[in-house]
Amino acid sequence: MKITYDPRYNIAYIYLQEKTMQVNTIQVSQEMNVDVGLDGKIYGIELLNANQQLGSLEQGKLVVVNEALGESAEIRLSL
Incomplete structure (x- = not known):
């Protein structure tokens, strides 16, 4: 994953798996699109207005946690 x-446009994209085929983009809301392959798998999620979507507007960072290993990493999000 x-x-x-992209802080210029405040857009985040979560790649769940490499796109190996054509995907259809489904607009879930005005701020979220999901790419689904012809095989029914979700390949990615696009978040528009990402700071707000990720709840980081005040904190200015994204924290990724690996629960199994007890490790985490912080990514600074800035406009």
């Missing part, structure tokens, strides 16, 4: 963030 990979997460990208």
